[in-house]
Amino acid sequence: MNLIRERGVAMKKKQTVTIYDVAREASVSMATVSRVVNHNHNVKPETEQKVLNVVKKLNYRPNDVARGLASKKTTTVGVIIPNVTNSYFAALARGIDDIAEMYQYNIILTNSDGDEKKEIKALNTLYSKQVDGIIFMGNDISDEVREELRNVRTPVVLAGSVDPKNEFPSVNIDYRKAIYAQFNKLFENGNDRIAFIADNLSRSINKDYRIRGYQDALKDAGVPFRKSLLIEATDVSYESGYKLQERLIKSGATAAIVSNDDVAAGIMNAMGDNRINVPEQFEVATSDNTQLTEMTRPTMSTITQPLYDIGAVSMRLLTKVMDNEEIENNNILLSFGLKKRESTKD
Incomplete structure (x- = not known):
């Protein structure tokens, strides 16, 4: 038994539970465990439930880093937002997150304060984490940020942000x-x-x-x-x-x-x-x-x-870009309207 001592007290060294441990305990193959934890439903219901019971019993947590190395994907998307407290961008972020969850992507949210230097720093941080794609929210794209986006092959979609040069896919209203x-x-x-x-x-x-x-x-x-x-x-x-x-x-x-x-x-x-x-x-x-x-x-x-929809459609568009799907329209314009309330006469 591996032991470590801290302040004179003998303690068990924490052991990492692996996919092999789950497979052995459940008497199934590692491929079956992988299909279950990755929500691939091509597994018999009784087998799936048996694996899930073992996962819970052993408190197994899939290793996203190892999984990403194997698949060359991290199932992670970076979102750059100018102001996390702004209601406009928060509504977009909600739409992004819901669709990301639907397609089994995790979100890394970074606040840029609409500052060019912070935007570049955020991009570099996201690149270092090997995100599969980036959704950029901001009122403008500076030449320096544009150059940074060009230099890396990570797919980028703009949400509620215009690109007059039409270099990047975007979702807005007119x-x-x-x-x-x-x-x-x-x-x-x-x-x-x-x-x-x-x-x-x-x-x-x-x-x-x-x-x-x-x-x-x-x-x-x-x-x-x-x-x-x-x-x-x-x-x-x-x-x-x-x-x-x-x-x-x-x-x-x-x-x-x-x-x-x-x-x-x-x-x-x-x-x-x-x-x-x-x-x-x-x-x-x-x-x-x-x-x-x-x-x-x-x-x-x-x-x-349609703030929620702008975010949601942006995330769906990004999944298509990441999966190299055919895209009919790179620059999507959603419908807008006028809502009469009390601050105008008619």
Whole structure:
């Protein structure tokens, strides 16, 4: 018997239970044990139950590292998320996780704070763990991050993130058409000075998609473009939105389309605190349809995005890429809508 001594007390050395131990105890082959623990149902029910009983009795835990070396797969997917506390990205992550579980993948979630250096560090960490694929969430892909993604053959799918160069598969809504539709709704309510607000106007998702939708709508409505109504928030926080209230009133705007729900909530509450009634005197429409839109008073009208579905479809797309399946469409656009609540008139 192998013994170790700690502080003068004799202790049994912990023995690792192997697949061989389970097979011997259950009187089956190691291949049968492997099929059972990998949820391959090509095993007789009574044999499967016998193996599961032994697995439980011996407290057997499959060795994922060894299994990965044998199959050249780790059954692990890395997910890079800008902010784990943000309701938008959290909803996407839930969809990713559910589909990952369905396809028997584990998730390694890393928070990047939307910072390029942290994104690169996260990528390198995930590569070192030999993940089978990566889902990248972020508002933009810098040249450095793009280069990092190119240099490694690990499959990548973008979720709720645009790629104007179309190098990587992605799942989104049509942000350009969504902003166009929301502008027209506010315009029909009698507003011709409608502000567009986002945290970084130079990011591709804003510059190449949302702002273009905003400009398309202005042109078709015969309303002149006013640079003063294109407003950049300092970040995607409630506080940054609250601070924009005075600037919005000075700009002459009577309505605003906001790219982030937290920012929109800040604007709306600041209006109320300054005795400006929403929506009678100022209309607010937001873009993400997170739970926050129903928690505020008044509740917020919004572009509706199928957030869970964006995450779920992204993970399913990644499984296809990882398995070298044929993919009909690399850039999937899911349906969006407009949800009327109390922060707009009609």
